[in-house]
Amino acid sequence: MPDAAHDVALTVNGTSYRGTIEARMLLSDFLRHELKLAGTHVGCEHGVCGACTVLLDGAPVRSCLMFAVQANGSTLSTIEGLASASGDLSPLQAAMHEHHGLQCGYCTPGILMTMTAFLREHTSPSEDEVREALSGNLCRCTGYQNIVDAVLKAAETMRAAAP
CATH class of the missing domain: 3.10.20.30 (Beta-grasp domain)
Incomplete structure (x- = not known):
């Protein structure tokens, strides 16, 4: 049935x-x-x-x-x-690219969506806060440091762009 x-x-x-x-x-x-x-x-x-x-x-x-x-x-x-309609990357996507925050890319969409929500609520996160927020996303390739660096850079970029 x-x-x-x-x-x-x-x-x-x-x-x-x-x-x-x-x-x-x-x-x-x-x-x-x-x-x-x-x-x-x-x-x-x-x-x-x-x-x-x-x-x-x-x-x-x-x-x-x-x-x-x-x-x-x-x-x-x-x-x-996540990118704009014109194809411009979000600040987080751009930072992930700039800081080599991905390797195979399989985990990347989930990480980007998790961190997008995180950065809306945490505009000035510490490295420890980013690591805690990432703890629910597994990456078998990167070792996380470049991802953490990218999230911190994205937060900085977003703060600078805020009115």
């Missing part, structure tokens, strides 16, 4: 979506397979690695632990929506 279908309406990266989806479809699968937004990566499928992190109404969530129907009525942001 197929899963029950549910109507959903949500906004993803500024675009409204309405449709019918299976009740048991994970948010990560919805983003990747229904909306073709493959930047949200699925690593552990247990919510431990953080690769699938997206912003739900501005808060970071693990999309592999959430059903898509739970996002009904919400606003989602994924890595595809």
